[in-house]
Amino acid sequence: MTDIAGYARIVDEAAARATAIPQLTREGDFTLEDAYAIQRASVARRVERGERVVGLKMGFTSRSKAAQMGVFDLIHGRLTDAMVIEDGGIVDLARYVHPRVEPELAVRLARPLKGRVGIAEAWAAVEAVAPALEIIDSRYEAFKFSLVDVVADNSSSSGFVVGAWQTPPADPSNLGIVMTFDGLPVQVGSTAAVLGNPVRALAAAARMLADAGEGLEAGSIVLTGAATPAEALRPGVSVRAEMEALGMVGFTVAPRG
Amino acid sequence: MTSSIDGALVERLAARLRDAEAGRIPCPPIRDEIPPGDVATAYAIQQVNAEHGIRAGRRVVGRKIGLTSRSVQKQLGVDQPDYGVLFADMVVDDGEPIAATRVLQPKAEAEVALVLERDLTVEQPTVVDVIRAVAFALPAIEVVGSRIANWDIRLVDTIADNASSGLIVLGGPPRILDGLDLRLCGMTLECRGEPVSVGAGAACLGSPLVAAAWLARKMVEVGTPLRAGDVVMTGALGPMVPVAPGDVLEARISGLGSVRAVFGREGA
Numbered sequence: 017m018t019d020i021a022g023y024a025r026i027v028d029e030a031a032a033r034a035t036a037i038p039q040l041t042r043e044g045d046f047t048l049e050d051a052y053a054i055q056r057a058s059v060a061r062r063v064e065r066g067e068r069v070v071g072l073k074m075g076f077t078s079r080s081k082a083a084q085m086g087v088f089d090l091i092h093g094r095l096t097d098a099m100v101i102e103d104g105g106i107v108d109l110a111r112y113v114h115p116r117v118e119p120e121l122a123v124r125l126a127r128p129l130k131g132r133v134g135i136a137e138a139w140a141a142v143e144a145v146a147p148a149l150e151i152i153d154s155r156y157e158a159f160k161f162s163l164v165d166v167v168a169d170n171s172s173s174s175g176f177v178v179g180a181w182q183t184p185p186a187d188p189s190n191l192g193i194v195m196t197f198d199g200l201p202v203q204v205g206s207t208a209a210v211l212g213n214p215v216r217a218l219a220a221a222a223r224m225l226a227d228a229g230e231g232l233e234a235g236s237i238v239l240t241g242a243a244t245p246a247e248a249l250r251p252g253v254s255v256r257a258e259m260e261a262l263g264m265v266g267f268t269v270a271p272r273g
Numbered sequence: 274m275t276s277s278i279d280g281a282l283v284e285r286l287a288a289r290l291r292d293a294e295a296g297r298i299p300c301p302p303i304r305d306e307i308p309p310g311d312v313a314t315a316y317a318i319q320q321v322n323a324e325h326g327i328r329a330g331r332r333v334v335g336r337k338i339g340l341t342s343r344s345v346q347k348q349l350g351v352d353q354p355d356y357g358v359l360f361a362d363m364v365v366d367d368g369e370p371i372a373a374t375r376v377l378q379p380k381a382e383a384e385v386a387l388v389l390e391r392d393l394t395v396e397q398p399t400v401v402d403v404i405r406a407v408a409f410a411l412p413a414i415e416v417v418g419s420r421i422a423n424w425d426i427r428l429v430d431t432i433a434d435n436a437s438s439g440l441i442v443l444g445g446p447p448r449i450l451d452g453l454d455l456r457l458c459g460m461t462l463e464c465r466g467e468p469v470s471v472g473a474g475a476a477c478l479g480s481p482l483v484a485a486a487w488l489a490r491k492m493v494e495v496g497t498p499l500r501a502g503d504v505v506m507t508g509a510l511g512p513m514v515p516v517a518p519g520d521v522l523e524a525r526i527s528g529l530g531s532v533r534a535v536f537g538r539e540g541a
Binding site: 190259 | 473
């Protein structure tokens with residue numbers, strides 16, 4: 017039997033204290049089902065401390081990301097209100113182990129999305145979209161992990177910034193994105209990198225939750241997945257992402273104390 | 274000019290590249306015979322083969338810009354783009370079958386093509402002059418090729434080899450620039466529905482218009498300014514991908530539409 021509660025405590029404390037831990041699977045492999053159970057239990061600990069679940073993030077949605085991490089399945093993690101960074105805000109690196117940032121399309125649901133939904137149905141449930149930056153931070157040493165490790169670690173969720181919400185465009189499948197560090201482009205891409213269309217990631221989110229008897233609630237935020245490879249954050253850097261037709265989002269990393 | 278160009282050497286290396294194309298057998302790099310930074314000689318070789326083509330009845334229809342991506346520039350250790358000449362026989366229509374053997378060592382990339390309605394003869398043309406000169410933009414696939422064996426190229430190799438040009442496939446519909454965001458436009462290139470290259474306008478020197486302004490200045494400098502009617506292939510919006518016989522590539526550029534490059538099967 018996998019010690020779900022024990023593993024949940026390990027990943028939760030590692031996240032709370034921003035300290036790197038060895039891979040859980042070093043102690044023996046466990047199933048993907050167990051990994052999501054660990055994730056749920058660790059998020060439950062956050063909720064007990066007063067955090068509120070506000071949505072879901074999708075991971076490994078792009079080929080380049082899968083290649084970067086050597087993992088080839090879609091995964092998801094939970095977003096809580098404690099992970100929210102204000103657009104234009106300051107980020108303190110002390111809160112993280114080895115944070116990276118990636119640009120994404122964020123969507124907000126007008127109504128619940130549950131079960132085996134298709135792309136059209138998923139898109140119809142979206143009330144607003146925004147450019148977003150996700151800060152991912154694996155709690156594992158050297159950002160190295162197996163599929164079940166990363167899922168147990170809430171799929172590296174750690175922070176996110178969402179720009180101004182706006183009316184969804186007719187077709188979000190190929191919106192250009194430029195991510196800059198201190199004004200210089202570090203990544204250029206398109207939402208097409210997300211499964212060919214980020215709405216596929218949204219539909220997949222509903223399906224994956226349905227498999228566990230859950231669903232997305234009205235008002236949920238879904239980060240649909242990285243549109244470019246991730247970049248490591250460094251002290252003092254000013255990060256911006258600009259998305260075609262949707263505008264800008266950004267934050268600044270506090271200089272080294 | 275501090276260095277003079279060796280005319281006989283230029284003729285010999287130009288012939289090497291022509292023979293590779295005619296015989297369908299890639300040749301060794303030309304950098305084994307000229308200094309690695311000798312861009313002047315490399316362009317002289319390109320020019321000799323362009324004039325050779327014109328004498329043979331080929332019609333010049335425009336220019337292509339190469340080395341517009343930061344990663345490719347880094348790979349070749351250069352900090353600026355290069356250019357090559359486009360002939361009418363290199364222009365392929367949207368979806369027109371392309372014989373698998375037509376381009377040596379083919380690779381493909383999606384680009385924005387700009388078509389001019391005014392000459393760009395003004396001294397030191399700016400991006401404003403370019404915008405005023407553009408009639409319309411088209412989505413395009415450039416099928417690049419290399420006469421140099423195994424694409425073993427450095428800067429002088431690709432310049433001499435007409436900027437590794439092959440064919441250009443032009444899609445549509447034509448769009449005027451008004452309201453087009455060529456910097457942020459998303460690009461996706463799929464092979465039989467499978468995404469193989471993804472990017473955006475900013476991958477091309479920050480914007481295809483910036484690349485076009487660089488070319489316009491360069492062409493005025495060398496005394497062959499861009500002219501009304503010229504097609505300008507502005508540079509790749511994402512990584513270049515290899516092409517295999519039977520491949521069907523489709524590029525979509527947000528705001529511009531789509532274009533297809535259809536390759537025949539071997540021997541077909």
